Amino acid sequence: MPHYYFDTRDNDWFTEDDQGQELPGDDAARDEASRGLADLAKDVLPGCIRRQLSVEVRDAARRPLLAARLTFEIARLSVSG
Amino acid sequence: MHSPHLTPLIQKLRHLFPLTAEEIRILESTCSRTQRLESQTDTVCEGDRPSNCNLLLEGIVCRYVLLEDGRRQIMSFHTPGDIFDAHSFLLDEMDHSIRTLTPCTVALIPHTAMIEITENHPRIARAIWKDTLVDAAIFRQWIANIGRRSAYQRLAHLICEIFIKHDIVGLSDGLSIAWPFTQMDLGDAAGLSVVHVNRTLQELRAKGLIATTRDRLTIGDWDALVRAGEFNARYLQLAEARPGIARPFGAKPH
Numbered sequence: 001m002p003h004y005y006f007d008t009r010d011n012d013w014f015t016e017d018d019q020g021q022e023l024p025g026d027d028a029a030r031d032e033a034s035r036g037l038a039d040l041a042k043d044v045l046p047g048c049i050r051r052q053l054s055v056e057v058r059d060a061a062r063r064p065l066l067a068a069r070l071t072f073e074i075a076r077l078s079v080s081g
Numbered sequence: 082m083h084s085p086h087l088t089p090l091i092q093k094l095r096h097l098f099p100l101t102a103e104e105i106r107i108l109e110s111t112c113s114r115t116q117r118l119e120s121q122t123d124t125v126c127e128g129d130r131p132s133n134c135n136l137l138l139e140g141i142v143c144r145y146v147l148l149e150d151g152r153r154q155i156m157s158f159h160t161p162g163d164i165f166d167a168h169s170f171l172l173d174e175m176d177h178s179i180r181t182l183t184p185c186t187v188a189l190i191p192h193t194a195m196i197e198i199t200e201n202h203p204r205i206a207r208a209i210w211k212d213t214l215v216d217a218a219i220f221r222q223w224i225a226n227i228g229r230r231s232a233y234q235r236l237a238h239l240i241c242e243i244f245i246k247h248d249i250v251g252l253s254d255g256l257s258i259a260w261p262f263t264q265m266d267l268g269d270a271a272g273l274s275v276v277h278v279n280r281t282l283q284e285l286r287a288k289g290l291i292a293t294t295r296d297r298l299t300i301g302d303w304d305a306l307v308r309a310g311e312f313n314a315r316y317l318q319l320a321e322a323r324p325g326i327a328r329p330f331g332a333k334p335h
Contacts, residue, residue, distance in 0.1 A: 006276040015280045019264060036276025043231045043277075055276060 003060040004029040006036055010044060011052055026065065033057050033068040041070055049074045085115045085188045089162030089250040090136055096249055096319040097215065098208035108205055111194035112136065118185040125179040131169045133189040137161050140185030141261055145269065146177045155270040157219060158182075158262075160246040167213050170195045183261045211318070218316040227272040230311070232281040235271040237310030240291060244300065245314055260298035285309075 001022040006029075008015045023029050033055040040053055054069040087109050094100055100108065115138065118124055124142065125131060137159055144157045144165065156177065159165040165179060170192050199206040219242070226235045247258040268278040285291050290306045292299040300306060 006279070008276065008280050015283055017276070017279055018283065019279055021265075021275050032274065032276060035274035036280075039232060039274045039277035040280070043233070 001025075002029075004032070004065070005058040005062065006033055007056045007058065008036065008040060009052070009054045009056065010040065017058075020060075029057050030066060030068070033066070037068045037070055041072070045072055048072060085109070085112050085138070087112065087136060087138070087188060089138060089160075089252075090164070092250045093162035093212075094208055098211050100205065100208060104202065104205050104208075107202055108198075111190050111198060112188040113191055113194070115186055115188050118181045118187065120181055120184050122181045123178050124181060124185075124187070125166055125169070125175055127175055127178050129169075129175045130173065131166065131175065131192075133191050134164050134167050134170055134195060135179075135187040136164045136190060138186040138188055140181060140183040142179050142181050142185060143266065143270070144177055144179050153269045154272070155266065156223065157216065158243060158266075158270065160243070160250065161252060162246075162250045163216075164190070164209065164212060167195075167209055167216075182266060183259075215316075215318050218318070222316050223270075232271065232273050232277050233284060234310055235273065236267065236278070236281050236285060237290065237306050238312050239267070239271060239310070240285075240298065241306055241310050241312035241314075242317070244298075245317060245319070249319055257297050257299040260293060260296055 001024055003020050003022050005017040005020040007017050021032065023032060037053060037055045040055070044053070045051060051072040052069070053072070054067050056067045057065045059065055087105075090108075091100070091105055113133075118140070120140075124135065127146070138161055140161070142159045142165055143155045144159070145153050145155045147153050157165075159179075166175070169175060198209070222238070222242070226238050230238065243262075244253065244258055247253045248255075252258060264275045264278045264282070267273070267282075268275045271278070273281070282291075282293070285306075286293065286301075288305070289301045290309060292301050306312070
């Protein structure tokens, strides 16, 4: 099975995947990136006003394949009437 | 026939429910034989009706269920000294599987011997019963962990638990333990994706709480790890027996 790396970015804090994972193919890697992004979001979003998160997938040769991105923002809505 | 030495269990029971020399001899005489198991072997499968209980003497096993889509939830890790399927003695059919994560040695305790113990040696039966109650306490902590804690807290808690369980059976050097767990094992145990486990372990390392090599984990800052995981060793029922184990390496009491 091919090897993939999943680097994460939390605002400006970058974490490089030092191990990677073997997965059946690019679709599985895409879904794993989404799962990782959802886990990260669950931990860090509560309490935030704005946050940019991403998981960047690289192949075995460390070539970038895709990024799963999430932009979070609390918008205060004005009360009308 | 020579009975196998059950050293890890005896060491654990010293904290949990001390037995007399005679009781230890009886317990050892109930183990018919030992068995070696390869790594990544299912030693008990869902649906099995075992006729022995397994006492782990060497290695690590995990208890798990597989979901229909192939994902795995690990419910516990077992370390030497654990009778990881004591409940198989009274339950009709196994509702989960148990798999080795390393090469293992187990001592087999036939269910017939368990009947003999429960009928004629109530103190030994109570010791085994208490051990299964500690397993249940560990499940409760894992539910709280998976249900309510962040990944950082979950992994810190899990590492504290695994470390203490090694330490009480003499399998730590006070600072480090063998660490055969893959990031997938940890993710399946903590309900996390491997991506998030990787990231979180790096955070624990970057903050100096732990250090890892390929096959060992070293504690960098026990007190900080305990705080991070909100870990209180009381549920393992060992802290009172030996206060030092809740804070290895001479760290200050909380």
